[in-house]
Amino acid sequence: MQQTTLITGVSSGIGLTTAKYLLQRGYTVYGSLRGGNAGADQLAKYPTFTPLTFDVTDRPAIHAAVQQIRETGHQLTGVVNNAGVAISGPVETLSEAQYRKQFDVNVFGLLAVCQETLPLLHAAQEAGLSPRIVNVGSVSGYLTSPFTTLYSASKFAVEALTDGMRRELLPFGIDVISIAPGPVKTPIWAKGREQTAAYRGTRYEKVLEKLGPYTEAAEADGVEPEVVAEAIYKALTDEKPNPNVLVMKRGWLVKLLRLTPKRFQDRFFLKRLAENRRY
Numbered sequence: 224m225q226q227t228t229l230i231t232g233v234s235s236g237i238g239l240t241t242a243k244y245l246l247q248r249g250y251t252v253y254g255s256l257r258g259g260n261a262g263a264d265q266l267a268k269y270p271t272f273t274p275l276t277f278d279v280t281d282r283p284a285i286h287a288a289v290q291q292i293r294e295t296g297h298q299l300t301g302v303v304n305n306a307g308v309a310i311s312g313p314v315e316t317l318s319e320a321q322y323r324k325q326f327d328v329n330v331f332g333l334l335a336v337c338q339e340t341l342p343l344l345h346a347a348q349e350a351g352l353s354p355r356i357v358n359v360g361s362v363s364g365y366l367t368s369p370f371t372t373l374y375s376a377s378k379f380a381v382e383a384l385t386d387g388m389r390r391e392l393l394p395f396g397i398d399v400i401s402i403a404p405g406p407v408k409t410p411i412w413a414k415g416r417e418q419t420a421a422y423r424g425t426r427y428e429k430v431l432e433k434l435g436p437y438t439e440a441a442e443a444d445g446v447e448p449e450v451v452a453e454a455i456y457k458a459l460t461d462e463k464p465n466p467n468v469l470v471m472k473r474g475w476l477v478k479l480l481r482l483t484p485k486r487f488q489d490r491f492f493l494k495r496l497a498e499n500r501r502y
């Protein structure tokens with residue numbers, strides 16, 4: 224059966240890699256770009272790839288893009304909500320524009336894409352197919368590290384949206400799954416490094432000295448984006464996929480840490496930060 228999937232944010236990183244991964248396995252892929260991106264050149268050689276231009280915070284643009292899919296007559300069998308941003312910095316110093324953007328993209332953008340595509344997913348299910356939504360969460364939706372608190376809050380929201388929507392949609396034959404990566408080697412880390420202005424001239428300035436090496440160590444220990452692409456593919460194709468998948472080295476440690484008292488977790492994070500080690 225021909226599988227047709229929409230992936231948001233295919234210009235780089237996990238979205239670009241997942242698009243290639245699915246295209247190489249015979250999928251028809253619609254990928255969202257925001258214009259003038261390198262990702263488009265890499266994907267253009269695949270005849271079953273169609274770029275769509277929209278920002279996930281622009282509801283009318285999402286609507287128009289979904290209408291484009293509808294007009295092809297393709298049955299949409301998968302939606303991968305991958306587009307995301309990671310805003311870091313002490314909560315005390317983040318501007319309103321920064322904290323709103325974090326939720327506008329990672330949470331409300333994802334929600335808008337789900338709402339706009341669900342009529343097509345229902346239609347696919349009514350035609351006898353098994354449509355799925357895969358939300359790209361994060362280990363930050365399992366545990367909250369200091370200085371990526373707003374990002375974590377947005378990814379905890381992604382987990383809640385995933386579980387709640389799955390329980391609303393399973394009676395209609397639509398599955399909703401979260402793939403939560405730990406550190407992955409993608410451009411998102413470099414984008415984060417530019418956000419140091421949040422610390423300058425504040426009492427948190429000293430933390431920056433620690434946070435640089437701490438973040439670099441986490442990125443260096445990250446997995447390749449292909450590992451996440453494979454997990455997304457499994458979520459789209461396995462007969463009975465795990466609804467919440469943590470994709471990271473030492474994921475067991477995160478799962479264990481989540482069961483410990485919060486004061487223990489506090490000490491763990493502060494000690495790791497002091498030693499320039501993540502988890």
Ligand SMILES: NC(=O)c1ccc[n+]([C@@H]2O[C@H](COP(=O)([O-])OP(=O)(O)OC[C@H]3O[C@@H](n4cnc5c(N)ncnc54)[C@H](OP(=O)(O)O)[C@@H]3O)[C@@H](O)[C@H]2O)c1
Nearest residue numbers: 232233234235236237257278279306307361406407409411
């Ligand atoms: N890398 C990691 O370590 C890691 C770990 C856990 C979870 N994740 C999650 O994985 C997802 C992909 O991140 P990545 O690591 O692959 O980073 P990335 O290379 O920076 O890719 C992010 C993608 O999202 C798109 N995007 C950002 N804002 C958007 C908006 N408003 N509307 C539409 N598209 C937008 C970007 O497009 P532009 O190029 O146009 O900005 C880009 O295509 C994110 O949800 C992220 O939170 C990443």
